Amino acid sequence: MTEFKIDITLTENPKQKPDFAHLDFGKNFTDHMFIVDYTKGKGWHDARIVPYQPITLDPAAMVFHYGQTVFEGLKAYHTSEEEVLLFRPDMNMKRLNRSNDRLCIPHIDEELALNGIKKLIDLEREWVPTAEGTSLYVRPFIIATEPYLGVAPSKRYQFIVILSPVGAYYKEGINPVKIAVERQFVRATIGGTGNAKTAGNYAGSLKAQEVAEADGYSQVLWLDGRENKYIEEVGSMNIFFKINGEVVTPMLNGSILEGVTRDSILKLLAHWNIPVSERKLSMEELYEAYQQGLVEEAFGTGTAAVISPVGELFWENEKLVINGGKTGELSKKLYDTLTGIQLGTESDPFGWTVKVEKQEPATLSQTN
Amino acid sequence: MTEFKIDITLTENPKQKPDFAHLDFGKNFTDHMFIVDYTKGKGWHDARIVPYQPITLDPAAMVFHYGQTVFEGLKAYHTSEEEVLLFRPDMNMKRLNRSNDRLCIPHIDEELALNGIKKLIDLEREWVPTAEGTSLYVRPFIIATEPYLGVAPSKRYQFIVILSPVGAYYKEGINPVKIAVERQFVRATIGGTGNAKTAGNYAGSLKAQEVAEADGYSQVLWLDGRENKYIEEVGSMNIFFKINGEVVTPMLNGSILEGVTRDSILKLLAHWNIPVSERKLSMEELYEAYQQGLVEEAFGTGTAAVISPVGELFWENEKLVINGGKTGELSKKLYDTLTGIQLGTESDPFGWTVKVEKQEPATLSQTN
Numbered sequence: 176m177t178e179f180k181i182d183i184t185l186t187e188n189p190k191q192k193p194d195f196a197h198l199d200f201g202k203n204f205t206d207h208m209f210i211v212d213y214t215k216g217k218g219w220h221d222a223r224i225v226p227y228q229p230i231t232l233d234p235a236a237m238v239f240h241y242g243q244t245v246f247e248g249l250k251a252y253h254t255s256e257e258e259v260l261l262f263r264p265d266m267n268m269k270r271l272n273r274s275n276d277r278l279c280i281p282h283i284d285e286e287l288a289l290n291g292i293k294k295l296i297d298l299e300r301e302w303v304p305t306a307e308g309t310s311l312y313v314r315p316f317i318i319a320t321e322p323y324l325g326v327a328p329s330k331r332y333q334f335i336v337i338l339s340p341v342g343a344y345y346k347e348g349i350n351p352v353k354i355a356v357e358r359q360f361v362r363a364t365i366g367g368t369g370n371a372k373t374a375g376n377y378a379g380s381l382k383a384q385e386v387a388e389a390d391g392y393s394q395v396l397w398l399d400g401r402e403n404k405y406i407e408e409v410g411s412m413n414i415f416f417k418i419n420g421e422v423v424t425p426m427l428n429g430s431i432l433e434g435v436t437r438d439s440i441l442k443l444l445a446h447w448n449i450p451v452s453e454r455k456l457s458m459e460e461l462y463e464a465y466q467q468g469l470v471e472e473a474f475g476t477g478t479a480a481v482i483s484p485v486g487e488l489f490w491e492n493e494k495l496v497i498n499g500g501k502t503g504e505l506s507k508k509l510y511d512t513l514t515g516i517q518l519g520t521e522s523d524p525f526g527w528t529v530k531v532e533k534q535e536p537a538t539l540s541q542t543n
Numbered sequence: 544m545t546e547f548k549i550d551i552t553l554t555e556n557p558k559q560k561p562d563f564a565h566l567d568f569g570k571n572f573t574d575h576m577f578i579v580d581y582t583k584g585k586g587w588h589d590a591r592i593v594p595y596q597p598i599t600l601d602p603a604a605m606v607f608h609y610g611q612t613v614f615e616g617l618k619a620y621h622t623s624e625e626e627v628l629l630f631r632p633d634m635n636m637k638r639l640n641r642s643n644d645r646l647c648i649p650h651i652d653e654e655l656a657l658n659g660i661k662k663l664i665d666l667e668r669e670w671v672p673t674a675e676g677t678s679l680y681v682r683p684f685i686i687a688t689e690p691y692l693g694v695a696p697s698k699r700y701q702f703i704v705i706l707s708p709v710g711a712y713y714k715e716g717i718n719p720v721k722i723a724v725e726r727q728f729v730r731a732t733i734g735g736t737g738n739a740k741t742a743g744n745y746a747g748s749l750k751a752q753e754v755a756e757a758d759g760y761s762q763v764l765w766l767d768g769r770e771n772k773y774i775e776e777v778g779s780m781n782i783f784f785k786i787n788g789e790v791v792t793p794m795l796n797g798s799i800l801e802g803v804t805r806d807s808i809l810k811l812l813a814h815w816n817i818p819v820s821e822r823k824l825s826m827e828e829l830y831e832a833y834q835q836g837l838v839e840e841a842f843g844t845g846t847a848a849v850i851s852p853v854g855e856l857f858w859e860n861e862k863l864v865i866n867g868g869k870t871g872e873l874s875k876k877l878y879d880t881l882t883g884i885q886l887g888t889e890s891d892p893f894g895w896t897v898k899v900e901k902q903e904p905a906t907l908s909q910t911n
Contacts, residue, residue: 199602201692208602229599230607234576234705235569239598239686242610242742243749271684279749314692318607324569324682326745326754326779339692361734364768366727368747374610375743377694381647382610385696400732401769411694418551449620 176469179222179287181209181294181493186226195304200479201312205299205338209291211283215330219283224295233322237329243319244374245274248478249435250341251296251309251531253303254519259296259311259531262517264289266435270372271315273433277371279328280317288315293338296531304340310517312341312479349510351486351502352475354409355392356458357383362408362430364400369407369430376432377411384410392489394475398458400430406456412475413437416461417505419469426453436476440509442525449505458490464508467493472503481509481517547590547655547786549577549662555593563672568847569680570705573667573706577659577896578650583698587651592663594703601690605697611687612742613642616846617803618678618709619899621671627664627899629681630885632657634803638740639683641801645739648685660704664899672708677718678787678885679845680709682891689751717878719870720843721853723760723776724826725751730776730798732768737775737798744800745779752778760857766826768798774824780843780851781805784829785873794821804844808877810893817873826858833863840871849885850878 186206193203204227211222212537220306238244268285275282278466292313296303303311303513317327354500360383363369368376380395394410406425408414413434415424422444427433444451464470473485486500499504516528554574561571572595579590602911606612615635620628634685636653643650660681664671671679683704687697731737736744748763755763756860762778774793776782781802783792790812795801831839841853854868865871883889 203689204601204603204690226898227602230602230604231597231599233572234595234598234703235572235682235707236598238607238742239612239684240682240742240745241749242612242744242746244607244610244746246608277750278746279753304770311694312692314603314608316607322570322572324680326748326752328749337600341602361732364729364732364735365766366729366771367735369741371757373743373746374606374608375736375741376610376612377608378612378741378743381609381696382645382693385647400734403734424679454831 178397179284179290181291182223183298184223184225187315192302193340195306195309195340196212198304198309198340200341201339203339205302205340207295207298209295209336211287211291211334213281213332213334218335219287222287222291222539224291224298226352230333230335232320235322235324237319237321237323240324241319241326242279242373242375243278243329244317245271245278245280245476246314246316246372247271249313250478250517251303251313252310252517252519253305256519258519259300259303260517260519260528261293261531263435263439263527264275264292264529266438270433270435274373275317277368278335278373280319283317283334288334293336293531294534295336297534299338301516302338302340309340309342311334312339313357313516314339327379349482349484349501349502349507351484351500352393353391353489354394354396354485355387355390355486357387357395357397358381358403361400361403365429367400367430368433370427372432396488404459406458406461407431409475409485412477412480415440415474415476416456416470417503418464419453419460422505423452423454423456425456434476436481436513439478439513439527443512446524462490462495470495470497473497473505474503474506474509481513482506547652547658549659550591552591552593559706560670561893562587562675563674563708564617566672566708568709569707571708573670573708575666577663577665577704579655579659579702580698581649581702586649586700587655590655590659592659592666598701598703600688601699603690603692605687605689605691608692608740609694610743611646611697612685612701613639613646613648614682614684614705614740614742615639615679618846618885619671619681620678620885620887621673624887626887627668627671628885628896629661629821629899631803631807631895632660632897634806635683638803642739642741643685645736646741648687648700651685651702656702661899662902663704663706665902669708670706670708677708678708682707687819717850717852717870717875719766719852719868720761721759721855721857722762722764722853723755723758724859725763725765726771727751727756729768729771730765733797735768735798738795738800740800748779764856772825772827774826774829775799777843780845780848783808783842783844784838785840785871786829787839788872789818789820791820791822791824793824804845804846804881805850807881807895808844811877811880814892823880823908830858830863838863838865841865842871842874848875849881
């Protein structure tokens, strides 16, 4: 790869850190951010770490109008050995570029992006919380910045990384949630943007979520956009079911997001010799299995929540209670193993964790 | 309605106006902008006209991550009587709120929004170009501004209106364009956000457009997301076909945008006693009609281009040439009538145009 220089400007006004014992998700941000600019004809340039600060954009900046933007989400964990670990960050960088493809945003050098993330986290080491269930959430994103009202790919972008010390995503923690099968709204369809991590997918999902919450459900289960029949995702997570001893998750079909946690679970299950299949799963098939008492567990998976057990599924005026509304054994084992690997307390047979190395102090201050 | 006060701060550095004879679409902006803030619990507040200036947002502002944003597009025309006319702006304000519903953004008072637009245009009267085909493009939009990385509706928004003097949207002008029927990508599906004017729809459309352009086509014809069979829109316009004397446009089904120009054309055609129907139209049906020599005209409709005739349609390795690749008689008549009404040179039987009244100078400077 090309050697990229990352300039560092340190803040002169460090923030007071929030109470790490009571962290809300995604509301506190660290002292610095990482930025790289893109200009057509010049490529990505001016990689830099600067004090956390507002973004200033022309009101005609294309991100406001035509939504050309992608993002990623990953976490850094503080280990008992005073190390900071990232979990499979290469997967996030690869997905970022797949999202870029779909959104007509130029590829970013994955090593540059990851180096910037590591340097930034290293600088913010004191912001990585240590309590159980907490972590430093890493949010890389790209926005189209050219001021132009024509519908076309932007000629300018910014890649930005911000960091947020977080507690658990769901206040319920690892406790099971109740979800409603969505019949009116659709998250994504084949040929659309469902497998890209782009803002519009999330904007479009809010209405169904709002309706479900008003009915007392914390998430919706999305069905496919073509036939409204096959299970796709739950809220903003992938979904797994344990049916009659076999773990089933919807196969990647172009409208389902390729979750890093999803992939990790598939690999763990295979490693444990637990039968697992990625395939089409219709709500009808699930219901039939439920009636036969064969639906043993259900859980959503994602970076924010890791594993989120599903205790109840609302479908056609019927409440399907799964595993007595309690967290299943496998769900718990997967959660413990994954978070254990992430925290460095469990062995890491796949080499998933990546250590954030401490920089030489000299390097750090060199460009300050 | 509640009486809203609009504060005005005039610029101290008026820009040099661009060459009105050579205006690109959406690249030049006027001296001022209109802003209204929204805060949960307080509603919309602080309506103001200020000098055109950058928007400053926290990097965690939700618009960058979850795409909660809607917009509108309308035009102000300079008449030969030195008046400035808007075309059916009430339709845009109503649609803005329908988009808001879908995106979980709070309704804005339509009269407040329209008053702000009128006051802003009045102030920028000298920016309304006079040459044929030119106009002042009005872009109202709403963005979610709360800094929060959770997937939920924002608690803060800004409604912003910017103005751009524009030439013709397509360099081809009223000349026919070549379009390709899109088979791989999907713009929207029922249950999604297709009938809302929101950024994500446009972001998702760029890829197909890029592929089509590389193949020498200026737009794509979108088919439905469920069966990939029924015609929906063309590029970012609605689509009409004249088949055997009858004008046909896809019926509004929840995934098609309810265009103001589309509605105006339906009303004009009915007024002229030309047979017209809103219904499902499959590509197969169109192809069959084409083979029988019955497809007489095709045109896209939208605020930016008004009428954009389609001269050629690429479908399954075949080029369907419509009306010899020339602008059809009805397309031309609709274009002339609509632009005539918009410019005040044709009679306005439906009362579609709305005059931008001149403010008393006293009112203008009062809050300056």
